[in-house]
Amino acid sequence: MPLQGNLRDFSTTQLLNLINLAGKTGTLMIFEGIKSNERDGIGNIKQLAGGEKARVSFNKGKLIAAQLGAQDGNLVAVLNKAGKLTDDQARIIRERAKNTNDKALALLLINANYVSQRDIVASVQQHTLDVVYNLLTWPDGPFRFEDNILPGTDRIVVPIDLENVIIEGARRIREIEQLTSHLPNLDMALKFPENPKEKFKGIHLSVEEWRVVSFVNPRNTIRQIAKANNMSEIEIRRIVYGLEQAGLVEIIAPPGASAAVSSGRTGGSTGALPATQTRAPNVEKGVVDRIINRLRNMQ
Amino acid sequence: MVVTGPYSSGKTEFIGAISEIDVVRTDTKVSSEAEARVKSETTVAMDFGRITVDDDLVLYLFGTPGQKRFDFMWEILAEGMLGFIVMVDSTKPETFREANDILGTFRAFAPTPFVVAANKQDLPDAWSIEDLKIALRIDEETKLLPCIASDKESVKNVLLELLYSILEEMEKAN
Numbered sequence: 109m110p111l112q113g114n115l116r117d118f119s120t121t122q123l124l125n126l127i128n129l130a131g132k133t134g135t136l137m138i139f140e141g142i143k144s145n146e147r148d149g150i151g152n153i154k155q156l157a158g159g160e161k162a163r164v165s166f167n168k169g170k171l172i173a174a175q176l177g178a179q180d181g182n183l184v185a186v187l188n189k190a191g192k193l194t195d196d197q198a199r200i201i202r203e204r205a206k207n208t209n210d211k212a213l214a215l216l217l218i219n220a221n222y223v224s225q226r227d228i229v230a231s232v233q234q235h236t237l238d239v240v241y242n243l244l245t246w247p248d249g250p251f252r253f254e255d256n257i258l259p260g261t262d263r264i265v266v267p268i269d270l271e272n273v274i275i276e277g278a279r280r281i282r283e284i285e286q287l288t289s290h291l292p293n294l295d296m297a298l299k300f301p302e303n304p305k306e307k308f309k310g311i312h313l314s315v316e317e318w319r320v321v322s323f324v325n326p327r328n329t330i331r332q333i334a335k336a337n338n339m340s341e342i343e344i345r346r347i348v349y350g351l352e353q354a355g356l357v358e359i360i361a362p363p364g365a366s367a368a369v370s371s372g373r374t375g376g377s378t379g380a381l382p383a384t385q386t387r388a389p390n391v392e393k394g395v396v397d398r399i400i401n402r403l404r405n406m407q
Numbered sequence: 408m409v410v411t412g413p414y415s416s417g418k419t420e421f422i423g424a425i426s427e428i429d430v431v432r433t434d435t436k437v438s439s440e441a442e443a444r445v446k447s448e449t450t451v452a453m454d455f456g457r458i459t460v461d462d463d464l465v466l467y468l469f470g471t472p473g474q475k476r477f478d479f480m481w482e483i484l485a486e487g488m489l490g491f492i493v494m495v496d497s498t499k500p501e502t503f504r505e506a507n508d509i510l511g512t513f514r515a516f517a518p519t520p521f522v523v524a525a526n527k528q529d530l531p532d533a534w535s536i537e538d539l540k541i542a543l544r545i546d547e548e549t550k551l552l553p554c555i556a557s558d559k560e561s562v563k564n565v566l567l568e569l570l571y572s573i574l575e576e577m578e579k580a581n
């Protein structure tokens with residue numbers, strides 16, 4: 109039987125937990141949600157499955173591979189992203205090994221001393237985790253789990269225990285909720301405090317933080333700054349939170365805008381059942397026996 | 408016995424499949440557009456079915472209203488029940504959370520034995536029993552039974568399993 113639904117009703121964390129506990133083997137596919145004219149069982153607009161956004165594979169309840177739809181997930185891209193290959197090296201290898209699969213390419217790279225086996229395993233593992241942590245934050249999208257469908261044998265897969273992924277995922281979701289409740293409205297702007305020179309003295313900022321700082325201006329909304337820097341909502345929230353806590357920026361309403369903020373996201377997870385002890389109803393055993401006999405003999 | 412569960416999970420059909428009388432339905436036209444898309448009529452106060460056991464014993468089956476706005480009825484129906492059945496539509500994961508909430512609520516009302524019936528197991532997009540068990544966070548001791556509410560044998564099986572659970576509780580108590 110297929111396991112299908114929508115992440116808004118059954119979250120990625122819940123799915124990972126199910127796959128882990130059931131020890132499933134197969135591939136989870138998450139799709140772009142296309143609004144339909146129909147409603148589901150609780151009155152929400154039904155989403156039909158559009159293009160595939162992500163694909164995550166599992167073997168006996170362990171995470172083994174993950175891929176975002178639009179992302180280049182081959183070994184060269186993964187090693188390049190992990191800093192194990194430079195952009196130039198990646199470009200040359202792509203040109204020369206166009207038709208070489210990941211496993212064969214890994215052997216070539218190890219033999220040529222470009223990377224070690226450990227580099228490859230760590231990079232593939234990190235890539236898989238990055239994809240899964242990303243999709244843990246997706247609030248909705250149709251999904252389907254196909255039993256026994258696995259990546260091709262030419263792909264490098266690294267088995268990862270799901271327990272830690274679920275714990276880390278839950279931590280990240282909590283962080284997102286905290287950041288979202290602290291900064292619910294990205295249409296606010298940033299300004300420097302009084303005496304910014306004093307505040308910035310001796311402060312070491314990351315590249316990303318400097319990129320945000322360079323756009324600080326009451327006319328730029330935080331959303332615009334994120335877009336200009338190609339940052340996700342959570343990345344910009346994290347950076348703005350850090351800058352604000354350090355007293356380096358202040359959050360203000362942009363000119364002509366209302367300072368009203370929207371409320372934070374409301375979560376939705378199924379609560380565990382209360383541990384209520386069941387107890388026998390107040391009837392005689394003979395009565396129950398009679399009902400059982402009647403039902404058994406019913407045609 | 409009480410049959411409960413989310414809106415449109417198959418409670419009325421379940422009672423109708425086994426009751427020896429036509430189910431006393433207090434169905435009415437649904438009032439919201441969303442509900443109307445799921446089914447055109449719904450149970451307002453409760454469904455009511457009957458199985459005569461013998462000359463002086465009758466088993467009554469009560470179906471609770473599915474919509475939240477009628478949940479004041481639940482406590483009334485829960486009073487004095489032998490046990491309860493929570494119906495879950497196995498094809499609608501969007502209702503699992505509500506099914507879980509209803510189960511918790513009924514357990515708090517009356518700690519009588521219960522079973523969970525995974526309805527519509529004959530449909531191709533139904534979640535499997537194993538997956539539902541995890542999705543609904545049902546513990547090992549709780550019976551999660553495959554069910555087709557339109558099929559009398561399947562309904563009989565669910566009722567019998569609930570009765571066996573009631574017997575077990577009685578034996579434990581003695």
